[in-house]
Amino acid sequence: MSLVNFSIKTIRGELQPLSVYQGKVLLVVNVASKCGFTGQYTGLQALHQEFASRGLVVMGFPCDQFGHQEPGNEATILNFCETQYKVTFPLFAKIEVNGAGADPFYQWLKTSKPGLLGTEGVKWNFTKFLVSRAGNVLKRYAPTDTPESLRTELEDALAQ
Numbered sequence: 001m002s003l004v005n006f007s008i009k010t011i012r013g014e015l016q017p018l019s020v021y022q023g024k025v026l027l028v029v030n031v032a033s034k035c036g037f038t039g040q041y042t043g044l045q046a047l048h049q050e051f052a053s054r055g056l057v058v059m060g061f062p063c064d065q066f067g068h069q070e071p072g073n074e075a076t077i078l079n080f081c082e083t084q085y086k087v088t089f090p091l092f093a094k095i096e097v098n099g100a101g102a103d104p105f106y107q108w109l110k111t112s113k114p115g116l117l118g119t120e121g122v123k124w125n126f127t128k129f130l131v132s133r134a135g136n137v138l139k140r141y142a143p144t145d146t147p148e149s150l151r152t153e154l155e156d157a158l159a160q
Contacts, residue, residue, distance in 0.1 A: 003135035006105040009093040011062070011074045016092075018105065024057045025157045026131035027150070028109060030097050030122060031060045032069040033080045037126040041085035043147030047154065048089040054158045055133065058089035061106070063097050066125050070094065097122040112137035132157055 004019040029044060048058040062077045064070040074093055081087035095103040098121050109129045110120040128141040130153065138157060
């Protein structure tokens, strides 16, 4: 399996083949509107604005599996992201990242780059995955890793 094998529904309901992102560096994040880490939207948007012209795509995947911190529907989530954080990077339909209902794209990310001590499950909102231009999962970041702290590794991935 690789990135090009997946299609994901956008937050506006359109099916998006991930092959359109082939050759890009991806920062994939499971997001939530009512989380202690929600302020990371600001840093994610800043990375998107700074590095999009060099091939970075920040991808937001709303998820309500952690403390019911993403209770709204897609329209509510989109409105929140656009009005509160001026998000312009791609957002996708609400998904599950763990368990039997986990989205296949997230299953691939998790098995490609397990977490601490080899665990695959996503631990909380704002877990991040860095995917190379070649479609390889380079790294998994904890929710506590701020977008700003990823700058050097993003620049390295964009240089390849």
